Amino acid sequence: MTTTDNTKQSNRDxxxxxxxxxxxxxxxxxxYDGASMSMIAKEASVxxxxxxxxxxxxxxxxxxxLDRIVAQWNLGLENITPDDDPAVVLYNYIKSKIKLAIEQPMQSRLFASEIIRGAPYLQGYLRNSARPWIREKSALFQAWIDxxxxxxxxxQHxxxxxxxxxxxxxxxxxxxLLVQNKLEYENSDVEKITQSIAQLILTGVGLAIPE
Amino acid sequence: MTTTDNTKQSNRDxxxxxxxxxxxxxxxxxxYDGASMSMIAKEASVxxxxxxxxxxxxxxxxxxxLDRIVAQWNLGLENITPDDDPAVVLYNYIKSKIKLAIEQPMQSRLFASEIIRGAPYLQGYLRNSARPWIREKSALFQAWIDxxxxxxxxxQHxxxxxxxxxxxxxxxxxxxLLVQNKLEYENSDVEKITQSIAQLILTGVGLAIPE
DNA sequence: GTCTATAATCAGATAGAC
DNA sequence: GTCTATCTGATTATAGAC
Structure with missing residues (x-):
């Protein structure tokens, strides 16, 4: 109250x-090492x-x-129960992941860079959040199998x-893109990639692609 | 002859x-940016x-x-003809790739870092070597499909x-490793991973895992 | 041919003016 | 609370001694 007011707070935010x-x-x-603080400042006009x-x-x-990325990460496979249809669940999950990969590739790439370096900053997340999440979903998959x-x-695999x-x-x-001689993904690519991946994964576990 | 002899040449090599x-x-x-020349010198005792x-x-x-890595890259799918059995070819390819990934992960990680950064140094390789290689193998796969x-x-997908x-x-x-609470891969992991991936990929295209 | 000393630049971080 | 000027150290690269 004394040191900040709403406009200042929101300006800072x-x-x-x-x-x-x-x-x-x-x-x-x-x-991490390639990006300098001055480049970031320039990019942000600060x-x-x-x-x-x-x-x-x-x-x-x-x-x-990283925190901001992780916060919006593991969505898309929540509120699933053993009563759901695995084909529908997996298909929708694959579809949303591919959409995200193509529309917001930077987040995936930063996450990948961090893991490739040995996950120095994400150890805690992997241990305390990712691990239990994976165990929970693995149990769900196992229930479908059983x-x-x-x-x-x-x-897990x-x-x-x-x-x-x-x-x-x-x-x-x-x-x-280079291999396909394209400058960027086209709208039709999301659908095409989804079909190919879904075919491999779903057929691979004996499921049919929904619809 | 005048400036170098065999021992000096081999010492330099x-x-x-x-x-x-x-x-x-x-x-x-x-x-690239994270590794300094002095760290590399120290590591190499130079x-x-x-x-x-x-x-x-x-x-x-x-x-x-990068050149050295790329040189030993695309092996494992050479000398294949439409007469070969796709199940055997794909299974062996997957198996060798997983073995390489687990036994020599550094090469894969460096390659990945380079591509994530936009492949500034590998554009030529991707355009002139990888692209025709992929087109050749794609035609082979298509022949199997036909x-x-x-x-x-x-x-391609x-x-x-x-x-x-x-x-x-x-x-x-x-x-x-963090998710599985392991310090390193075990010998049995290569086999286990190979089976899981081979099941997805091979079953995914209607093939049975060989033997 | 090999290595030491050093230059030139740029990084992240800080002290202090407004 | 915001920003300018500056410091310290590390980086790549070079000049030149052995």
Whole structure:
């Protein structure tokens, strides 16, 4: 009350958002070490040394970017029960992951860079959030298998396969586009990729593609 | 003859190899910008500023590392004809890729970092080598499909799916191990992963796993 | 041919003016 | 609360001694 009012608070929030957006872009393009604070400042239209006024240091800015990404990460497979139809659930999950990979590739790429480096900043997330999430979903898959709803497969490797095949179109976009001699993905690509991946994964566990 | 003899030549080659090994390790761990020339020199047991005597600059060292990786890359799917059995060919390819991912993850990770950054140094390779290679293999897959040997699928996306699912165990090793609460892959993992991936891919295109 | 000393640049971070 | 000027250290690269 005494030190801040609403406009100042929201101004600060706004600049922080600008910086997070700029940092996400640059960290995902050139990695943690490749992106400098001055580049991020320039991208966010904030005076260079001012970045450290909004974020204590480079590490904390990087962490804040990762936190924001992780927060909107594991959506799309929530509120699922053993009574649901695995074909529908898996198909929709694959479809949404591919849509995300193509429309918001930067987040996937930054996440990938972090893991490739040995996940120095995401150890806690992987241990405390990702691990229990995966165990929960694995149990669900196993319940479907035990009920004869789909063929037996190691549930964790099934999850890894879904993540790898879908995120590939974000992380390796440069390769996919170059090989196909395209400048960017076309609208029809989302559908085409979804069909190919869904065919492999769903048929692979004995399910038919819905509709 | 006048300026070098065999021992000096081989001494130079030896140091270059040491430097390439060290650079591959460090570039794959922390990326192009994260690995400094002094770290690489230390890792290779070569005086710091001496690295630039063997390689013109940081870029050319990085390029040399990439060239060496790419040279031993696309093996495992050579000398294949439409007369071969797709199930055997694909199974062996998947198996060898997973073995490579687990035993030599650094190469896959460095390659992935480079592509994530937009492939600044691998554009030429992707355009001139990878693209025709993929087109050739795609035509082969299509011949199998046309002959009724496997179910219809876009051959390029099939290749991407094989690469993504197998390389995932190298690139995202930190995540896979953390989630499974392991320090490193066990011998049995290669077999287990191969079975899971082969099941998805092969069953996914209507093939049975060989033997 | 090999290595030491050093230059030139740029990074992240800080002190203090407004 | 915001921003300018500056510091310290690390980086790549070079010049030149052995």
């Amino acid at each position: 706004k600049k922080q958002q600008q910086l997070l957006d700029a940092a996400e872009k640059l960290f995902s393009q050139t990695g 005076p260079k040394a001012n970045v450290l006024y909004y974020f204590k240091n480079k590490d904390s800015l990087y962490e804040a970017v 009920a004869g709803k789909m063929n037996a497969i190691d549930p 099934l999850l890894f396969a879904i993540w790898s095949t879908t995120q590939y179109y974000a992380d390796f976009e440069a390769e996919v | 030896k140091k270059q190899q040491q430097l390439l090994d060290a650079a591959e390790k460090l570039f794959s761990q922390t990326g 005086p710091k500023a001496n690295v630039l005597y063997y390689f013109k600059n940081k870029d050319s060292l990085y390029e040399a590392v 002959a009724g040997k496997m179910n219809a699928i876009d051959p 099939l290749l991407f799916a094989i690469w993504s699912t197998t390389q995932y165990y190298a690139d995202f090793e930190a995540e896979v």
